[in-house]
Amino acid sequence: MKADAVFQETFEEIRRDPGVILFTALQWIPERSSLRRLFTSHPEDYPVGGEKTVEISPGWLGTVIEDKMPFLAPDLNALREVFADSELIQRLGCGAVINVPVLDGGRNVVGVLAMLDAEGRYTQQSVETAVDVVNRNLADLTEAFAAHPTEVPGKDTV
Template identity: 60%
Template sequence: MTDLSRVESEVSAAIGVRLFTVLAWIPERRAMRRVYSSHPEQYPVGGEKTVEIAAGWLEQCIEKQQPYLGADREAVRAVFADAELIGSLGCGSVINVPVVDGRRTLGALNILDAEGSYDDTSVAAAVELAPLAVPALRKVVDAR
């Protein structure tokens, strides 16, 4: 089991998850690169998000290192250009948690499930699990 599949298993056990991806932050391009995916056909490893990232999301999750909770489909649509694909996978709520090493943002965990699945308690649990992704993301980010 890879480090990131272990993180997925821990998240699934703690709060549940239908779609789980891990993105590495590439600050020089203001881009997020997918390094792990529970659904590689729809969300392949290596895929990048740049233009479609909502500015408010970037500021909150990457720059301020605060989690984002999108509890319903409307909140998911507000920040994700691929909200239709997300919905087709049965997902209508999201938690994005920054993965932080010291003061450096390495990337983010994207945790999605059915609409209404997550609340502040779920976010707190996800924040507690995010450090498990630090070693794997550190390798990816430092290898660039």
């Protein structure tokens, strides 16, 4: 299955439940401690190929990349503490985020799915639902992330 089709299918499933306004699939590039956007529901605001490096907060990295756990910021205050682009996120009507790491067979983080919706929209149940979606699509998602080489030089953009 083609990578974009896998990401699109996962986006559609997330849109149904727990719901999403902005969705991105971000490839983890450990050599640069960066995330490269492979898929986005908002290409004008968050273009494919953009990378996030310096604006990734240490707390977020510790939770999602090191501990391999989902991250929830249920409101704008929590979101602002983690993401430098919180103003753009808010302009898009979002005020809450769920990030779910995608792990390969060796339990290495190969990517992160970012789901954003209105402030207060996400709860712990939303996180569990999002994790279930990732787990149901795990084989296809890991293959989709693997289809993109990580050595391509990126640019530092939101």
